[in-house]
Amino acid sequence: MLANYGYKDGSGDYFITIDTDKCNGCDKCVEVCPSNVMAVGEDENDPLSEQKVAFVTEAERKKIKYTCAPCKPSKDAIPPCINACKPNAITHSW
Amino acid sequence: MADKPEYWRWTESRWTNPDIDWKGKVITSGIDVGSVSSQAVILADGELYAYSNMRTGSDSPDSAMKAINWAMEKTGLKLEDIVYTVGTGYGRVNVPFSQRAITEIACHARGGNFMYGPTVRTILDMGGQDCKAIHCDERGKVTNFLMNDKCAAGTGRGMEVFADLLGVSINDVGDLSFDIDKEPPPVSSTCVVYAKTEATGLLREGWPKNKVLAAYCSAMAHRIMTLLERIGVEEDFAITGGISKNKGVVKRLEKEVGIKIMETSKYDPQIAGALGAALFAKALFDKGKK
Numbered sequence: 375m376l377a378n379y380g381y382k383d384g385s386g387d388y389f390i391t392i393d394t395d396k397c398n399g400c401d402k403c404v405e406v407c408p409s410n411v412m413a414v415g416e417d418e419n420d421p422l423s424e425q426k427v428a429f430v431t432e433a434e435r436k437k438i439k440y441t442c443a444p445c446k447p448s449k450d451a452i453p454p455c456i457n458a459c460k461p462n463a464i465t466h467s468w
Numbered sequence: 469m470a471d472k473p474e475y476w477r478w479t480e481s482r483w484t485n486p487d488i489d490w491k492g493k494v495i496t497s498g499i500d501v502g503s504v505s506s507q508a509v510i511l512a513d514g515e516l517y518a519y520s521n522m523r524t525g526s527d528s529p530d531s532a533m534k535a536i537n538w539a540m541e542k543t544g545l546k547l548e549d550i551v552y553t554v555g556t557g558y559g560r561v562n563v564p565f566s567q568r569a570i571t572e573i574a575c576h577a578r579g580g581n582f583m584y585g586p587t588v589r590t591i592l593d594m595g596g597q598d599c600k601a602i603h604c605d606e607r608g609k610v611t612n613f614l615m616n617d618k619c620a621a622g623t624g625r626g627m628e629v630f631a632d633l634l635g636v637s638i639n640d641v642g643d644l645s646f647d648i649d650k651e652p653p654p655v656s657s658t659c660v661v662y663a664k665t666e667a668t669g670l671l672r673e674g675w676p677k678n679k680v681l682a683a684y685c686s687a688m689a690h691r692i693m694t695l696l697e698r699i700g701v702e703e704d705f706a707i708t709g710g711i712s713k714n715k716g717v718v719k720r721l722e723k724e725v726g727i728k729i730m731e732t733s734k735y736d737p738q739i740a741g742a743l744g745a746a747l748f749a750k751a752l753f754d755k756g757k758k
Contacts, residue, residue: 375610381618382695384658389614389698419574419610421748422755436618467698 377419379430380438380467388439389467390430396463399426403464406454409441410434428463439468476628478505478638478710481736482520482538488512490545496552496753497539498745499532499566500575501559504596504624505710507742508535510545514750516582518543519739524596528559536565552753554745558597570748572741573602573613579744580708581608583733589702592692593740594711596624599692601699608744614699619659622691624710626660627717630684633664634677638714645681645716652679654687663687685716692717693724706730708740 380389394417403412411434417427434441445453446466456464493512500507502524509519520539524531532555536547547565555563556575563569572593580591586606593600598617604610620626631638652675657663667680675683688711705727711717712732722729735743 376612376699378612378614378699382616382698383618387698418571419613421568421570421574422751 375417375420377427377429378467379435381436385439387467390438390442391465391467392428392430393463393465394420394427396461397427398461398463399428400460402458402460403428403455406458408445408454411438411441412455442466473635475631475635476638477523478713480520480522482518482541483735484518484543485516488515488517490517490543490549494750494753495545495550496746496749497536497550497554498575498742498747498749499535499553499555499563500557500572500739500742500745501528501532501535501555501563502557502572502596502741503598504628505738506531506535506557506559507736507739508532508539509739509742509746510536510539510543510550511746511750514747516735516743518545519736519742521736521738524559528562529564531559532563532565552749552756554749554752556741556745567749568752570745573600573615574610575741575744575748576600576708577602577604577610577613577744578608578747579740579742580604580706581606582743582747583708583735583737583740584704584706584730587704588706588730590705591740592696592705592707594622594624594692594707594709594717596710599623599695601696603699603702608747612699614695616695621658621660621663622688622695626663626688627684627711627714629660629664630667630681633667634671634680636677636681641681641685642713642715642717644678645685646719647678648676648682651686652683654690655683656687658687658691681716685714686720688717689720689724692721696725701725701727703727704730708737710738712737
């Protein structure tokens with residue numbers, strides 16, 4: 375499943391997409407995120423699955439443009455969460 | 469001061485399946501406590517038995533109770549007869565008699581799959597204060613989703629504001645928005661508050677009400693289209709939620725997307741979330757028994 379967390383507002387699209395088929399629930403993104411944007415737990419959009427997956431915390435979903443800004447000084451910068459993800463399950467839309 | 473008519477007030481509904489006798493069957497339920505409306509769906513052995521759809525009050529647990537009580541009305545069912553309840557929607561953690569809370573994304577996919585059949589690949593839920601685009605497989609499992617809940621543009625609440633501003637019953641907005649000479653350009657403001665300001669200006673310029681409604685419906689369709697572009701639309705395409713009853717938005721969206729939107733099923737399209745929750749309740753109950 376491609377889980378798009380984030381929003382679209384007047385200034386652009388801000389989505390962190392997690393491919394739950396690739397995610398192995400390893401926790402690496404959670405360890406490297408300085409702002410507690412990432413978390414790992416049961417897949418709340420697939421209640422019958424027991425596999426743990428990464429997701430964006432409820433508290434941060436509507437402000438990732440600002441919370442994630444320090445890790446993304448430029449468009450080409452690769453934030454630590456993406457860098458740490460071995461199965462390449464995380465992408466950012468902006 | 470005379471009471472102001474409540475133009476935003478949409479029709480609440482309830483239904484019981486006359487062909488089913490629930491006695492001796494496994495009764496599960498799903499409660500969707502949304503920001504604007506609450507629904508309760510009751511299944512007997514996994515078949516749709518009864519539902520209710522009403523306005524959410526300021527108290528989520530109370531709204532959940534009212535919805536389930538209305539759904540059970542005159543059926544002889546009591547809360548104790550329900551073996552498993554799943555809560556969903558904005559107030560999902562506030563359903564006092566539920567065993568589990570599941571996100572509305574998962575529930576809408578599952579409910580949409582049941583209502584529209586296994587060919588549905590894209591479900592757009594246009595709710596009271598958010599808008600969700602969901603892709604699902606033939607079993608109703610989510611494969612891709614996106615939710616916009618940061619902005620009221622493209623939601624039922626936005627439409628309520630317009631119905632109220634123009635003094636048109638929300639149930640008539642769709643039809644009236646087509647009663648125009650020529651399709652006007654859409655309202656340019658995305659934000660509901662600014663769109664309202666813009667509409668006030670248009671009325672002052674002498675635009676008839678219907679033309680303003682057309683401009684707003686078309687702006688809403690366009691706004692949703694830009695959201696859909698992110699994940700794409702795969703056929704078959706169905707819409708759930710309150711706005712799916714508004715032809716003014718649905719027909720214009722259909723034109724923009726270029727894909728036919730599935731005909732509304734015979735059930736109230738607002739129950740999709742609660743229906744999905746009730747189906748999960750059945751699946752989880754069966755899983756627990758094994």
